[in-house]
Amino acid sequence: MDILNLSQREFAQRMGVAQGNLSSLEKGHQLPSCFFLWCLHATYQANVHWLFTGVGEPVVK
Structure with missing residues (x-):
């Protein structure tokens, strides 16, 4: 959320x-x-594989 400069509320709403x-x-x-x-x-575009394993990039390009 910090990277996107969004509040927790804005992040969740989107x-x-x-x-x-x-x-x-x-x-x-x-x-x-x-x-x-x-x-x-x-x-x-979060990389779900990264979320589970920490391997790869956090965002799918």
């Missing part, structure tokens, strides 16, 4: 998810759902 869910994920209170990962990829 993905169509609740800000509270994003907050819970960041705090480690819950794991991301498949839907959340899909939204993250679709909205921000």
